[in-house]
Amino acid sequence: MPDDPILQLRQVSKRYPGTLAVDRVDLTVRRGEVHAVMGENGAGKSTLMKILAGSFADYTGIIEVDGRAARISSPAQAKTHGIEMIYQELSLAGPLSVAENVLAGRLPRRGFFLDRRTMVAEGRRYLEQVGLDTHPMQPVEMLSQHEAQLVEIAKALSNDPAVLVMDEPTSALSRAEVKRLFAIIARLKQRGVTIIYISHHLSEVYQIADRITVMRDGRKIATVIPADVDPPTLVEMMIGRPATQAQIERKREPGRKRFRVRNFTRAGFFHDIRFFVRAGEILGIGGLAGAGRTELARGLSGVDPVDSGDMIFDGKYVDPASMRACMRQGIAYLTEDRKRQGLALRLSALTNTANAVHAKRGHLLARRQRKELFSCQAAQLQLHPAQPQRQAAQFSGGNQQKVLLGKWLATAPEVLILDEPTRGVDVGAKKVIHEKVVQLADQGKCVLLISSDLPELAALADRVMIMRKGRFTREMSKVELSENAILLAANADREANPHD
Amino acid sequence: MTDARGDRTANERPEVLWLRRLLGGVGIYIVVLLMLFVGTLVSPDFLTSENLLNIVRPVTLLGIVAVGVMFITHGGHYVDLSIPAIMALSGMVAVSTLGLGIVGSVVCGLGAGLLVGLTNGLLIGYLRLNPIIWTLAMNFMLDGLLRWSTGGNQVYPDYTTGAGDAFVNLSRCEMAGVPGITLLLVVLAAVAHLLARRTCFGDQLQLTGSAYDVAATSGVSVRRVILLSFLISSFTTALAGILLASLSKQGTFTNGQGYDFNAVTAVVIGGVALTGGVGTVLGVVGGVLLIGLLGNIMTLAGWGSFDQMIAKGVLFVIVVGGMAYAARRGGRDDE
Numbered sequence: 001m002p003d004d005p006i007l008q009l010r011q012v013s014k015r016y017p018g019t020l021a022v023d024r025v026d027l028t029v030r031r032g033e034v035h036a037v038m039g040e041n042g043a044g045k046s047t048l049m050k051i052l053a054g055s056f057a058d059y060t061g062i063i064e065v066d067g068r069a070a071r072i073s074s075p076a077q078a079k080t081h082g083i084e085m086i087y088q089e090l091s092l093a094g095p096l097s098v099a100e101n102v103l104a105g106r107l108p109r110r111g112f113f114l115d116r117r118t119m120v121a122e123g124r125r126y127l128e129q130v131g132l133d134t135h136p137m138q139p140v141e142m143l144s145q146h147e148a149q150l151v152e153i154a155k156a157l158s159n160d161p162a163v164l165v166m167d168e169p170t171s172a173l174s175r176a177e178v179k180r181l182f183a184i185i186a187r188l189k190q191r192g193v194t195i196i197y198i199s200h201h202l203s204e205v206y207q208i209a210d211r212i213t214v215m216r217d218g219r220k221i222a223t224v225i226p227a228d229v230d231p232p233t234l235v236e237m238m239i240g241r242p243a244t245q246a247q248i249e250r251k252r253e254p255g256r257k258r259f260r261v262r263n264f265t266r267a268g269f270f271h272d273i274r275f276f277v278r279a280g281e282i283l284g285i286g287g288l289a290g291a292g293r294t295e296l297a298r299g300l301s302g303v304d305p306v307d308s309g310d311m312i313f314d315g316k317y318v319d320p321a322s323m324r325a326c327m328r329q330g331i332a333y334l335t336e337d338r339k340r341q342g343l344a345l346r347l348s349a350l351t352n353t354a355n356a357v358h359a360k361r362g363h364l365l366a367r368r369q370r371k372e373l374f375s376c377q378a379a380q381l382q383l384h385p386a387q388p389q390r391q392a393a394q395f396s397g398g399n400q401q402k403v404l405l406g407k408w409l410a411t412a413p414e415v416l417i418l419d420e421p422t423r424g425v426d427v428g429a430k431k432v433i434h435e436k437v438v439q440l441a442d443q444g445k446c447v448l449l450i451s452s453d454l455p456e457l458a459a460l461a462d463r464v465m466i467m468r469k470g471r472f473t474r475e476m477s478k479v480e481l482s483e484n485a486i487l488l489a490a491n492a493d494r495e496a497n498p499h500d
Numbered sequence: 501m502t503d504a505r506g507d508r509t510a511n512e513r514p515e516v517l518w519l520r521r522l523l524g525g526v527g528i529y530i531v532v533l534l535m536l537f538v539g540t541l542v543s544p545d546f547l548t549s550e551n552l553l554n555i556v557r558p559v560t561l562l563g564i565v566a567v568g569v570m571f572i573t574h575g576g577h578y579v580d581l582s583i584p585a586i587m588a589l590s591g592m593v594a595v596s597t598l599g600l601g602i603v604g605s606v607v608c609g610l611g612a613g614l615l616v617g618l619t620n621g622l623l624i625g626y627l628r629l630n631p632i633i634w635t636l637a638m639n640f641m642l643d644g645l646l647r648w649s650t651g652g653n654q655v656y657p658d659y660t661t662g663a664g665d666a667f668v669n670l671s672r673c674e675m676a677g678v679p680g681i682t683l684l685l686v687v688l689a690a691v692a693h694l695l696a697r698r699t700c701f702g703d704q705l706q707l708t709g710s711a712y713d714v715a716a717t718s719g720v721s722v723r724r725v726i727l728l729s730f731l732i733s734s735f736t737t738a739l740a741g742i743l744l745a746s747l748s749k750q751g752t753f754t755n756g757q758g759y760d761f762n763a764v765t766a767v768v769i770g771g772v773a774l775t776g777g778v779g780t781v782l783g784v785v786g787g788v789l790l791i792g793l794l795g796n797i798m799t800l801a802g803w804g805s806f807d808q809m810i811a812k813g814v815l816f817v818i819v820v821g822g823m824a825y826a827a828r829r830g831g832r833d834d835e
Binding site: 298302303323324326327333335337340341342343344345346347351354355356358359360361362363364407 | 700706720
């Protein structure tokens, strides 16, 4: 067993204003291994990889490449040390050809002009390495997502890297494409390329990783060999505790079925969605990013069109073709994208609070009513500072979220669709919002809670539906609802049960 | 706010706010007063009632256009560059249909303008075409159409008919010494103010202009709101076009030239943000007055019309540049 470190990190840290994103991490990567890095969102794994790729000049600590200390403060320096990174979002220029993308920055030239023939030959050579047989002069925008990703890999390989970092490379791939990607990874490994593989997916990691490093809250928790740990243990390492967090006390049991959705379909986004929510029930919707949860929420609230399906609330059909009609029947949709879709940042908190009410009613409230509306929401959500004329942009993230929640609560909704209601919010605001959500349920309202925050789902939801690739794949009752179970359900995908 | 400076998210810095304060809302009238003072220095005859009317008269039609265009700017769609063509079209249509009587002719003129506004609004609101490019193309097409359909000739009202006589007098009537078109501007401005401030449409327009995505996910029919803003703009523009034809006693395709740029200048000087969502009717009227004052003072000081064009262009660049600078320094919350 070669224990020959190609990368050695000692006490590496990176501070963002306000937070220590990477906290004194020691990490050893062996030559020729596939090393997986796992952790929840915000655990610091992407930041750590960006340090390796030269995105930050202000990290602290020591990085050794091939046993020699190296200062990596720019992407160019990372490349000279043989480190290449493939980012989550593809960084290809669509209108340019495959070869131009692969060879970007060092296109072969003959005199003043581009040397087209060499370009095609060179391009083809790298494409063969990733098993892609498109013509090198084809524009990248004509390729599929999967092919584009292979081009991205070819581009990284053309610099002849010693270490290849892949950040969530399978997030947009189908099952068959993932298989092909793994075959390529295996081939690269044979050629001696070291691969650092960032992933959420337990099954993938068990399939390809030689070793796994788990990170949490900016720190490295441990580096383990897959055979030594079972998935639940690994999840526990990622989350930091085995049990669920304290429940907020509920005052009443869910009642009759109040909100039903049948055969809800928008081709390509979600299919055959069927569920009900009882009066006073919080239905959680879990799943990974890209599973179609936000699209479903937008369909249910009338923002986006749907192809087919019924929504019935209190025995009456709701027309999903009109957002206004949905709002009038009591549906409110709190968007996940506070800054772009939630609040008009340049307008005052007062105006933002009144916006949805005005749209719902179709006429303006009197000035005095508007003020009352604002102070009522500001008081119950503990908005700070409770100044009606303050620009929305000037509130902190948590208080912006309170303004956003207040905007929808002001419409007196009966069905609340909350999409990541506490994303990017501080602990204090999170507590206020959680308590408010439970209070609303206790009043008999129906709540749909979409969240990637597993402890949040476990603490608030009465039931959780797991969504994957546009479908509900599993339902869990309160009893089986440990946060670990949710993560496992969302992960246990792609036929193979990894551990057997 | 005592903690505004310390607050990380407090993004308006005091040193860049002065310009916006000066230009927004009532601040413009301080500048107007200042210019009145400058005027008295330039000429002793400046503050006569005769000259004050001279200041207002040439910019009244501009005011009527600007009050409508403001709705487009407010909704985040910059400006209607087909203003000159709409004015020329409505004027020519009104003159050509004088046979229907004065009321019929005005209705036809307005209808023609509204038709253009409807087309603009549908294509920009519903198909999301770029407003600058589309209205520029619209202007070009209409201009060609007008020249082609008249063979490049003007049309004149026939004074011998009652309708022709009434048409010419439309822009010349007075009430108690005040020109009727000035009173019309005051009425339109008042209506526009109420529309922008006191109606659901005004509220939704502001939201659409400030944050399109937010409006779309808050139950606002953004497309309809945008369509309406183009309809309003084309209505006041057509009105101005008819009055201009009446004033010049002819309908011609050159009527309305320059109104596009002057209208944007008035709107911008009046403190309406080109990015949408910010601004008042009162400010726009102030902007129009300021343009009138500047023109009057420059004329009294003996500047030619070419010099005045240059001066207005420079003023526009300074104001727009200053506002863009203020916005950037203020920083959008881009975290």
